[in-house]
Amino acid sequence: MATRAERAERVERWKRSGLSAEKFARRQGYKPKQLYWWRWRLRVDGASCR
Template sequence: MATRVEWAERVERWERSGLSAEKFARREGYKPTQLYWWRWKLRADGPAQRLPPPSTEAPRFLPVHVVTEASLVAPEPIEIALPNGRVVRVRPGFDPATLERVLALAAEETSC
């Protein structure tokens, strides 16, 4: 079964030949309807993407520098302002269970 790239090449050769689809297809050994369909399909999908010719060189590896998520953004504390006017500042890496207890205590109306 011919690939999309092969059909793109066939359609291109047909269009350059100046022959009718019937004559070109008969000469090449396939049906004229296939030429018409592939021409329509290739035009509908946009310009063909040509693949570069295969390289005979061995692949080269480039150096890689791994960047952690923490180094992308400077960690800043989170501030939680409670309705009673108290503010709780939470640094990155906090323990969620401890934060829950602290917020419960800070939300109380009694003085700390």
């Protein structure tokens, strides 16, 4: 299982890539839904830390 820092890095690389979630995830070897979930979880975690 990826750590929070690893998930944040993957989401950031996805954003910088300019690719769709589908293309980016498949190139990296994971499912597009994972990217969406990681992004959502990071937002939720960030909001609860404030």
